[in-house]
Amino acid sequence: MNGVTETDPQGLSPEDYATLCGFLRERTGLSFTEAKRYFVDRRVAARMQAVGATDLRAYMNLLRFQASGEELQRLVNLMTVNETYFFREKYQFDCLVNSVLDELVRGRPKGSRLRIWSAGCATGEEPYSIAIMLLENWSRVDDYEIELLASDIDSAVLERAREGIYDERALQGLPAHLRAKYFQPLRGGAEDWGPRWRIVEDLRDSVDFSLVNLADPQQVRGFRGIDVIFCRNLLIYFDDLGRRETASMFHDALAPGGFVCLGHSESMSRMSSLFVPRRFPDAILYQKPIDGGAA
Amino acid sequence: MSANDTGGPRVLVVDDAVTVRAFSRRVLEGAGFVVDEAVNGIEGLERAMAVPPDLVIVDVNMRKMDGYTMLRVLRRDPVLRDVPAIMISTEAKDSDREQALLAGANWYIVKPPRPEVLVEAARLLTGQPLATEGAP
Amino acid sequence: MGLVKKKAAPEVSPADAGGARDPLAALEDADAAVRRDAAHGLGHSPPPGAEAALAHRLQAEGDAGVREAILTALARIATPAAAAAIVPFLDREDAALRNAALESLQQMPVEVAAPALLPLLDHADTDLRIFAVQGLGSLVHPDRAEWLARVMEHDCDVNVGLAAVEALAEAGSPEALSSLETLARRFPDDAFVAFAVDAARSSFRGR
Numbered sequence: 001m002n003g004v005t006e007t008d009p010q011g012l013s014p015e016d017y018a019t020l021c022g023f024l025r026e027r028t029g030l031s032f033t034e035a036k037r038y039f040v041d042r043r044v045a046a047r048m049q050a051v052g053a054t055d056l057r058a059y060m061n062l063l064r065f066q067a068s069g070e071e072l073q074r075l076v077n078l079m080t081v082n083e084t085y086f087f088r089e090k091y092q093f094d095c096l097v098n099s100v101l102d103e104l105v106r107g108r109p110k111g112s113r114l115r116i117w118s119a120g121c122a123t124g125e126e127p128y129s130i131a132i133m134l135l136e137n138w139s140r141v142d143d144y145e146i147e148l149l150a151s152d153i154d155s156a157v158l159e160r161a162r163e164g165i166y167d168e169r170a171l172q173g174l175p176a177h178l179r180a181k182y183f184q185p186l187r188g189g190a191e192d193w194g195p196r197w198r199i200v201e202d203l204r205d206s207v208d209f210s211l212v213n214l215a216d217p218q219q220v221r222g223f224r225g226i227d228v229i230f231c232r233n234l235l236i237y238f239d240d241l242g243r244r245e246t247a248s249m250f251h252d253a254l255a256p257g258g259f260v261c262l263g264h265s266e267s268m269s270r271m272s273s274l275f276v277p278r279r280f281p282d283a284i285l286y287q288k289p290i291d292g293g294a295a
Numbered sequence: 296m297s298a299n300d301t302g303g304p305r306v307l308v309v310d311d312a313v314t315v316r317a318f319s320r321r322v323l324e325g326a327g328f329v330v331d332e333a334v335n336g337i338e339g340l341e342r343a344m345a346v347p348p349d350l351v352i353v354d355v356n357m358r359k360m361d362g363y364t365m366l367r368v369l370r371r372d373p374v375l376r377d378v379p380a381i382m383i384s385t386e387a388k389d390s391d392r393e394q395a396l397l398a399g400a401n402w403y404i405v406k407p408p409r410p411e412v413l414v415e416a417a418r419l420l421t422g423q424p425l426a427t428e429g430a431p
Numbered sequence: 432m433g434l435v436k437k438k439a440a441p442e443v444s445p446a447d448a449g450g451a452r453d454p455l456a457a458l459e460d461a462d463a464a465v466r467r468d469a470a471h472g473l474g475h476s477p478p479p480g481a482e483a484a485l486a487h488r489l490q491a492e493g494d495a496g497v498r499e500a501i502l503t504a505l506a507r508i509a510t511p512a513a514a515a516a517i518v519p520f521l522d523r524e525d526a527a528l529r530n531a532a533l534e535s536l537q538q539m540p541v542e543v544a545a546p547a548l549l550p551l552l553d554h555a556d557t558d559l560r561i562f563a564v565q566g567l568g569s570l571v572h573p574d575r576a577e578w579l580a581r582v583m584e585h586d587c588d589v590n591v592g593l594a595a596v597e598a599l600a601e602a603g604s605p606e607a608l609s610s611l612e613t614l615a616r617r618f619p620d621d622a623f624v625a626f627a628v629d630a631a632r633s634s635f636r637g638r
Binding site for chain 1: 433434435436437464467468471472474495496499500503506507527530531538
């Protein structure tokens with residue numbers, strides 16, 4: 001067993017999907033169309049495995065009849081918290097370009113390397129947001145060689161990340177001038193998609209996407225000397241021991257003094273003893289102590 | 296809570312025991328302090344960094360980050376280094392007190408905490424008038 | 432400079448050299464990354480004797496990342512031998528280590544953790560008894576209420592009894608009422624005991 005909750009590649013049947021969406025709409029007001037199919041499948045499969053439900057009927061019974069309503073809440077959290085888009089939780093990117101990078105390069109010669117890893121990058125909004133933030137808002141971006149690594153356990157989302165095609169909703173948080181600069185409008189395609197946009201080639205080439213299961217040490221071995229890891233809203237899929245192991249692996253992948261950014265509702269205080277919180281004006285991040293050891 | 300309105304000194308209680316946090320809150324709020332809570336050293340640092348307290352009360356044994364480690368980190372933080380700290384522990388040996396003071400504690404209380412001791416130590420370390428001096 | 436364009440696969444790290452080696456030997460390697468990988472590997476596919484080797488390394492290990500890898504590996508192995516290997520670390524002088532050791536025990540299945548922790552309820556050291564109560568109190572086991580009741584009714588140290596009250600405040604049921612009252616009677620002048628007993632009582636009253 002590893003800590004990652006594997007998803008069922010088959011997903012839910014069309015009937016099951018309709019049943020579940022009907023239930024969620026009735027109970028929570030949340031509405032998921034067929035276009036959200038992948039998004040919903042992935043989360044439901046993760047929760048079914050976490051609670052040991054063998055089929056959707058068993059899981060639906062839990063959702064319907066559990067007195068505490070806890071499982072429904074968990075599922076809803078996953079459905080709502082994890083919707084990703086450009087510049088999501090932007091204060092962390094602000095923190096990166098306003099404080100963290102300047103601290104990291106202090107004492108490093110110009111031309112030296114910086115490595116940023118988006119772990120669990122899904123469809124790519126996060127690493128591309130980082131790329132745009134760096135180019136737009138970090139004045140020393142041209143003084144350093146910046147490697148942007150991005151990984152996910154899911155080959156289908158990685159394919160979409162590499163393609164870099166997004167709908168209007170994903171781009172909502174982007175100012176118009178950035179949209180004009182880094183995206184090209186796409187024509188054609190199915191009618192029900194609405195307008196779509198593609199990341200410019202130059203930016204697509206700047207992110208190195210790879211298929212990685214964070215729970216497999218062989219697969220993460222290449223990630224070494226990382227300066228900043230973004231791992232937001234991913235570890236909620238792991239059990240306690242899996243979170244502890246993954247945090248431990250991040251500790252190993254980071255250079256001394258490197259940082260981890262978690263989602264705003266996540267805290268290292270529930271995961272690992274290896275990191276120390278650090279306050280910056282824009283955010284609180286977690287740092288691997290310079291001497292490598294615990295504080 | 297009314298204590299928030301009074302704007303008394305802010306105390307951050309860091310303890311993994313819900314009963315200790317609740318007890319400290321009741322006793323300290325009753326004495327005019329504003330109380331915040333955290334369940335271990337990491338969360339304690341997060342809370343302190345988000346809203347710097349006037350006093351921290353820190354347990355020793357906690358999962359993820361123990362009280363000694365938390366105090367050592369606190370004492371290196373430019374904003375928090377001078378925040379007074381009470382360490383609270385089940386251990387009553389001299390060596391335990393010594394270890395707490397070396398980690399950066401200003402005061403040491405042995406569990407179970409007595410309300411009047413908690414309040415007097417908190418008043419002393421936050422510069423409030425002591426009960427014996429006839430507090431208002 | 433600026434953003435680096437896509438390049439070849441990530442560089443090979445020195446740890447790869449240890450990949451084919453005996454993981455028990457790699458656990459004693461001079462390179463911390465090799466030791467960490469070895470511990471992680473042992474956690475997922477432990478050969479006979481892995482528990483003792485991990486515990487032996489933990490005694491001397493100074494690198495926080497390797498220590499954490501060893502403790503999570505033992506939690507992952509979760510055999511009676513792994514639990515027994517962790518127990519001696521519960522009374523280490525190093526507060527971070529003893530707390531991480533307790534956490535690893537708590538992350539093991541109940542049928543492994545409980546037998547390792549139960550004997551500590553009778554240990555002469557108060558702090559070990561408190562750890563035992565905290566550990567046992569966090570487990571889901573049919574005898575849990577009984578263990579906690581025994582502590583509240585008989586343990587001579589008030590803080591050990593309070594650890595049991597704390598466990599009940601987190602998750603308890605009305606059958607614990609009489610032992611809670613016994614504890615309150617045994618330490619009648621302690622305001623905190625009265626408060627904690629009340630808190631535990633009200634946490635499950637009305638459920």
